[in-house]
Each structure stands twice: as C-alpha cells, then as structure tokens.
Amino acid sequence: MAPNADPDVAKGAPANRAEFLEVYQKLKSQLLEDTEAFTYTDDSRRWVARMLDYNVPGGKLNRGLSVVDSLKHLKNGVELSEEEKLLASVLGWCIEWLQAYFLVLDDIMDSSITRRGQPCWYRVPQVGFIAINDGILLRNHIFRMLRWYFRSKAYYLELNDLFNEVEFQTSAGQMLDLITTPAGEVDLSKYVISTYIKIVQCKTAYYSFYLPVACALLMMGKNLENYKPTQDILVLMGTYFQVQDDYLDCYGDPHFIGKIGTDIEDSKCSWLIVQALKRANCDQRQCLLDNYGKADPTCVSKVKTIYNELALQSVFSEYEKEVYDKLVAEIENQEDHALQTVLKAFLGKIYKRQK
Amino acid sequence: MAPNADPDVAKGAPANRAEFLEVYQKLKSQLLEDTEAFTYTDDSRRWVARMLDYNVPGGKLNRGLSVVDSLKHLKNGVELSEEEKLLASVLGWCIEWLQAYFLVLDDIMDSSITRRGQPCWYRVPQVGFIAINDGILLRNHIFRMLRWYFRSKAYYLELNDLFNEVEFQTSAGQMLDLITTPAGEVDLSKYVISTYIKIVQCKTAYYSFYLPVACALLMMGKNLENYKPTQDILVLMGTYFQVQDDYLDCYGDPHFIGKIGTDIEDSKCSWLIVQALKRANCDQRQCLLDNYGKADPTCVSKVKTIYNELALQSVFSEYEKEVYDKLVAEIENQEDHALQTVLKAFLGKIYKRQK
Numbered sequence: 001m002a003p004n005a006d007p008d009v010a011k012g013a014p015a016n017r018a019e020f021l022e023v024y025q026k027l028k029s030q031l032l033e034d035t036e037a038f039t040y041t042d043d044s045r046r047w048v049a050r051m052l053d054y055n056v057p058g059g060k061l062n063r064g065l066s067v068v069d070s071l072k073h074l075k076n077g078v079e080l081s082e083e084e085k086l087l088a089s090v091l092g093w094c095i096e097w098l099q100a101y102f103l104v105l106d107d108i109m110d111s112s113i114t115r116r117g118q119p120c121w122y123r124v125p126q127v128g129f130i131a132i133n134d135g136i137l138l139r140n141h142i143f144r145m146l147r148w149y150f151r152s153k154a155y156y157l158e159l160n161d162l163f164n165e166v167e168f169q170t171s172a173g174q175m176l177d178l179i180t181t182p183a184g185e186v187d188l189s190k191y192v193i194s195t196y197i198k199i200v201q202c203k204t205a206y207y208s209f210y211l212p213v214a215c216a217l218l219m220m221g222k223n224l225e226n227y228k229p230t231q232d233i234l235v236l237m238g239t240y241f242q243v244q245d246d247y248l249d250c251y252g253d254p255h256f257i258g259k260i261g262t263d264i265e266d267s268k269c270s271w272l273i274v275q276a277l278k279r280a281n282c283d284q285r286q287c288l289l290d291n292y293g294k295a296d297p298t299c300v301s302k303v304k305t306i307y308n309e310l311a312l313q314s315v316f317s318e319y320e321k322e323v324y325d326k327l328v329a330e331i332e333n334q335e336d337h338a339l340q341t342v343l344k345a346f347l348g349k350i351y352k353r354q355k
Numbered sequence: 356m357a358p359n360a361d362p363d364v365a366k367g368a369p370a371n372r373a374e375f376l377e378v379y380q381k382l383k384s385q386l387l388e389d390t391e392a393f394t395y396t397d398d399s400r401r402w403v404a405r406m407l408d409y410n411v412p413g414g415k416l417n418r419g420l421s422v423v424d425s426l427k428h429l430k431n432g433v434e435l436s437e438e439e440k441l442l443a444s445v446l447g448w449c450i451e452w453l454q455a456y457f458l459v460l461d462d463i464m465d466s467s468i469t470r471r472g473q474p475c476w477y478r479v480p481q482v483g484f485i486a487i488n489d490g491i492l493l494r495n496h497i498f499r500m501l502r503w504y505f506r507s508k509a510y511y512l513e514l515n516d517l518f519n520e521v522e523f524q525t526s527a528g529q530m531l532d533l534i535t536t537p538a539g540e541v542d543l544s545k546y547v548i549s550t551y552i553k554i555v556q557c558k559t560a561y562y563s564f565y566l567p568v569a570c571a572l573l574m575m576g577k578n579l580e581n582y583k584p585t586q587d588i589l590v591l592m593g594t595y596f597q598v599q600d601d602y603l604d605c606y607g608d609p610h611f612i613g614k615i616g617t618d619i620e621d622s623k624c625s626w627l628i629v630q631a632l633k634r635a636n637c638d639q640r641q642c643l644l645d646n647y648g649k650a651d652p653t654c655v656s657k658v659k660t661i662y663n664e665l666a667l668q669s670v671f672s673e674y675e676k677e678v679y680d681k682l683v684a685e686i687e688n689q690e691d692h693a694l695q696t697v698l699k700a701f702l703g704k705i706y707k708r709q710k
C-alpha cells in the first residue's frame with residue numbers, strides 16, 4: 001500500500017487499548033514499590049493496589065487514549081518512537097488518575113450509589129470516609145509519575161503548571177456546581193445559561209477535552225501560551241459534549257447509553273431545564289417549579305410534557321447544528337494542519353453521538 | 356548596645372504576628388480577585404472568602420511563622436529585606452493553607468465535632484460535604500500562590516516538588532493511620548511502636564517540622580539533597596512533639612492545654628497505649644483490651660491505672676531525656692552554625708513543654 005493511501009489509518013491509527021493498559025500495570029507497580037518519599041507497609045500496599053484497580057482503569061479511557069492519538073496526529077503520521085508512546089501513555093494515565101480522583105470525591109459529595117456498574121468506592125465495606133484520603137492519594141500519585149518520567153524534560157515546569165491549573169479549574173467548577181445546586185434545597189432561579197456554561201466548562205471541559213491535547217502539544221515542544229484559540233475550541237467542544245449528555249439523559253435510548261436517566265428526579269442543573277425555564281410561560285414555569293426534582297414518576301412525566309411543549313428536541317438540534325458549524329469554522333481557522341486533524345478527530349467522535 | 360550583645364534578639368527576633376496576618380489579608384484578596392484560570396461569581400467569591408477566614412488563620416500559626424524565623428536565623432541576623440520578609444511569609448501561609456486543607460478533610464474522616472473552639476467546617480449549616488471540595492480548593496490555592504510569587508525564582512521547581520512530596524507523605528501517613536485505626540473496629544495488636552513512628556513521622560513531622568525549614572533553606576539557595584541529616588533531625592523532633600502531645604493528653608494539665616484529653620475513649624493509637632501494650636503482663640494486657648476505646652469513665656480509669664502501674668510517666672521522662680540528648684548531639688554535628696541556631700530554636704520551643 002502506498003504511503004498515506006489511507007490517511008486515517010496512517011496518521012491516526014487509534015491508540016492500542018491493550019498496550020495502554022500495560023502501561024497502567026507498569027505505573028501501578030512503580031507506585032507500590034516507590035520508596036523515595038514513603039515506603040508502604042504490606043497492609044497499606046494491598047490497600048492502595050486494590051484502590052487503584054477499583055477506581056482507575058475501569059472507565060472508557062477516552063481521555064487517556066486521546067493523548068496518544070493526539071500526539072500521533074500532531075506528528076503528521078510519523079511513527080511514534082517507543083519512548084514517545086510510553087510518555088504519551090503516562091500522560092494519558094495521569095489524566096485517568098485525575099479523573100478517578102475527581103470521581104471518588106464527587107460520588108461522596110453527591111451521595112451516589114453506583115459508578116461504572118459497581119458500588120461507588122466509598123460505599124464498599126471497610127472503605128467509607130477513607131475514600132476521601134484515597135482520592136487525595138490518587139491526586140498525589142500524578143505528581144510522582146510526572147516527576148519520574150518528565151523531570152529532565154524542558155517542559156516539566158509547564159506540565160506541572162498545566163495539571164495544577166486544570167485541577168484548580170475543575171475544583172472551582174465543582175464549587176460552583178455545589179453551591180448552585182445544593183442537595184435538598186434547589187433554587188431553580190439559579191439555573192440560568194451563563195451559570196450552566198461556566199460550571200460545565202470548568203468541571204468537565206478543561207480536563208476532558210483541553211488537557212489531553214495540551215499534554216500532546218507540550219510533548220511537541222509547543223508553548224501553550226500560543227494555543228489560546230485551540231483551548232477555546234476544545235472547551236466549546238467539551239461544553240457541547242455535556243449538553244449532549246444532558247439531552248441524552250432524557251431523550252437518548254437507555255439501551256444505547258446503558259442507563260436510565262434521572263436528571264429530572266435529581267434536580268440536576270441540566271441544559272434541558274435551563275432551556276425550559278428560559279422559554280416557559282407563567283403556567284409552565286409554575287409546573288416546572290412544582291414538579292422538578294421529585295422522584296414521583298407523575299412529576300417526572302409532567303416535566304417531560306413541558307419539555308415537549310417547548311419543543312426542546314428541536315431547540316437541541318438547532319444548537320447542535322450551530323455549534324458544529326462554529327467548531328468546523330474555527331478549526332479550519334487554525335494554521336497548523338496537524339492540529340486541525342486532532343481537533344476534527346475529537347469532533348468526529350462526538351458529533352451526533354447516540355451514547 | 357554592642358552588635359550581637361544579645362544574640363537571641365539580634366539573630367532571632369521572632370516574626371511579627373501582626374505583620375504575618377497582614378500578608379494573609381493580601382493573599383486572600385489576590386486569590387479572590389484572581390481571574391487567570393477562573394473568575395468567581397459573587398456567590399462563590401463570598402463562599403470562598405468565608406471558608407478561608409473560617410479555616411486558615413485561626414490556629415497558632417507556629418508553622419507559618421517559623422519560616423520567617425528560620426530565614427532570619429539562616430541569614431545570621433542580617434536584617435531581612437522587605438521582599439524576603441514577604442516571600443518567607445507567603446511560604447509560611449502556604450504551610451498554613453496546607454494544614455487547613457489537611458484538617459478540614461481529617462475532621463470529616465474522624466467525624467470530629469469541634470476544631471479550634473468552633474464547629475468543624477463540615478458541621479457548619481449549609482456546608483456538609485461541600486467541605487470536601489473546599490479542602491481541595493485550599494490545596495489548589497497553594498500552587499496559585501507559589502506560582503505568583505516564585506515562578507521567576509531559580510528554586511521554583513524545587514519548591515513545587517517539595518510541597519508535592521510533603522503532601523504525598525502526609526496523605527500516605529493518613530492512610531496508614533486510617534487503616535491501622537479504623538473507626539469502630541480497633542485491633543490493638545496493630546498498635547506497635549514501628550507503626551506508631553511511621554504514622555507520626557508521615558502525617559505530622561514532615562509538614563510541621565521539616566517543611567518550614569526546607570522552605571527557608573530553598574530561599575537561601577540551598578540544595579535540599581544536601582540536607583538529609585537536617586531532615587532526619589526535624590523529623591525526629593516532630594516525632595518527639597507528637598509523643599508529648601499523646602503524653603499531655605493523659606498527664607497534662609487541662610488548664611494549660613485547653614482541653615480534656617479523650618485519646619483513651621477514642622481508641623487513639625497513642626504513644627502511651629503502645630508503650631503500655633509492650634510492657635503489660637497477661638492480666639494487664641487483657642484489662643487494656645477490655646477497656647480501651649470505651650466512653651465509660653470506669654473503663655478510662657482502669658486504663659489509666661495500668662498506665663500508672665507500668666510507670667509510663669517515668670518511661671516518658673526517660674524517653675524525653677534520651678531524645679533531647681540525641682537531638683542536641685546531632686544538632687551540634689551540623690556544620691552550618693546558622694542552621695544549628697534554627698534547629699536549637701525549634702527544640703527550645705518544645706522541650707519539656709506543658710501545653
């Protein structure tokens with residue numbers, strides 16, 4: 001086959017999941033055998049091993065794998081060296097560790113029951129509030145791993161700053177979410193689009209969309225200061241991704257998405273309720289106030305009826321079309337063609353997704 | 356007065372508490388007005404302002420102030436410039452922020468009721484589990500402050516690594532503590548001196564004793580790799596400090612220490628129970644097993660009787676004498692005379708303390 005005959009394969013052969021998981025095993029062993037700053041006792045080594053296996057590798061791994069994919073694209077299809085593949089995978093796992101840290105703590109704060117088809121970690125017998133410190137340990141592992149693999153790199157400082165900045169944005173977004181939608185006393189007048197967007201950008205988009213690409217850019221020796229427009233594109237994509245998530249919670253096929261949505265019952269500050277409140281007349285608004293956030297199926301169905309009266313499915317389709325056109329235009333504005341490929345690959349993965 | 360006539364005043368004028376607190380106000384304002392990575396809404400700015408005032412400045416500030424004091428000693432009494440004073444104070448506050456972060460989360464994990472004479476933050480109405488994310492925010496603030504004040508310094512990387520390492524050691528120590536002394540199911544066979552020392556070193560000594568001096572050393576342009584013996588001395592001092600704390604919990608004057616000890620009731624892995632278990636005969640051991648960790652005053656007093664039978668007060672006095680002699684000898688082994696002064700000042704503050 002001629003070189004580049006199939007550019008999707010040549011330039012963007014998706015990262016190998018099995019290879020990526022091997023790197024997890026390697027990192028786990030290194031962390032457990034680390035004696036530089038702390039030496040585990042047998043009990044505590046077993047504890048951490050179990051905690052890692054329970055919380056880190058069980059997700060879809062999209063965020064982590066996309067560091068490897070992004071680097072491949074940025075290198076214009078030139079084969080990654082073994083070292084590059086390893087380093088990109090380590091950064092990918094750092095993002096997965098970051099995600100695990102956020103989720104372990106978020107599940108406690110939200111009193112959630114299950115995560116990824118198993119009980120939330122804090123609900124496992126003998127764990128309980130120890131899960132809080134486990135979250136902190138997960139976070140601390142990231143900086144161990146960055147130090148081991150990147151301390152001699154010219155971009156080590158930027159990498160540290162990047163992870164610190166994204167962690168800060170995510171926890172600031174969490175705060176905004178927590179004080180806007182406090183458990184048990186929802187105030188729907190706070191559910192406005194500006195707050196919604198700010199929460200989503202901070203608590204999801206930075207670490208899920210911007211961070212993987214920023215990691216790959218740093219590995220390419222780029223200065224992130226010059227990539228603010230790229231950041232804006234990725235943050236907008238992350239926002240669109242969360243809007244889809246909210247939409248699918250109500251209108252998706254539970255078969256595809258693997259769960260039955262409960263955002264209405266849970267009083268979530270969802271894109272749908274924000275749009276509904278903006279468009280509702282007096283009676284509809286009152287009906288939403290009376291029925292949102294109740295477990296009773298009659299209440300849920302009254303909310304859904306108003307969503308339908310307000311044609312939120314078309315409102316979503318229009319939003320989706322607009323945001324897609326905007327993203328494509330802005331991606332094509334990017335000078336760097338390899339970077340365009342990265343961004344289009346991200347967009348391709350989420351556009352009109354059903355799950 | 357002749358120069359250095361009174362070396363304690365000339366070289367070691369203690370840091371000014373009021374000046375130090377001014378720096379807190381400055382840092383708080385900067386954090387709340389920070390728009391680089393996240394811009395607060397009015398609600399969230401008010402939340403964080405209140406959270407900071409509630410949790411950060413209300414302690415004894417010993418750790419924070421000792422950065423300024425240590426730097427003064429290390430400079431051999433040469434007056435600190437305004438910039439040095441400010442930077443040392445910022446590092447001092449970073450340690451206080453770190454402490455606040457640990458305490459906010461520790462109180463949740465320990466189901467504690469009060470802290471510093473007020474309800475623990477998570478028990479304040481409307482706070483609850485939001486306190487978990489507040490702890491995370493406190494942690495993240497540290498790296499904002501380090502970045503603002505130290506990014507241009509040659510030792511910025513070392514400073515980041517130092518805070519990361521100490522945070523990791525502290526959370527590893529917390530883990531060891533949590534799995535050794537799980538709420539509700541204490542296993543006294545785990546209360547042995549090697550575990551006790553490891554927990555105390557990790558969860559207290561590094562951040563309380565080593566970190567302030569290490570910060571001052573970095574400001575002096577020193578390479579921390581060359582200060583492992585200094586670290587050992589400070590970690591030993593921190594261990595001694597916690598042993599005192601455990602001793603005073605039972606034998607101190609509640610009048611002086613400001614509270615009535617409850618380590619026996621709380622099943623704490625205290626130095627006293629560790630020593631008692633090591634020395635007890637069969638009957639005494641059984642009595643400890645039957646009565647330790649019970650709220651009933653009769654049980655508490657049975658435990659105290661065994662402590663007295665085993666003469667733990669003299670065991671403590673002997674330990675105190677030995678550790679003091681050892682510390683003095685090792686301090687005098689240090690080549691750097693200014694550093695000796697720093698270490699002696701720390702030791703002087705804690706030796707034979709009654710509170």
Ligand SMILES: [Mg+2]
Nearest residue numbers: 106107110112
């Ligand atoms: Mg949640």
Ligand SMILES: [Mg+2]
Nearest residue numbers: 106109110177
């Ligand atoms: Mg949440």
Ligand SMILES: [Mg+2]
Nearest residue numbers: 245246249263
């Ligand atoms: Mg959802």
Ligand SMILES: [Mg+2]
Nearest residue numbers: 461462465467
């Ligand atoms: Mg505690």
Ligand SMILES: [Mg+2]
Nearest residue numbers: 461464465532
């Ligand atoms: Mg504790």
Ligand SMILES: [Mg+2]
Nearest residue numbers: 600601604618
């Ligand atoms: Mg105590």
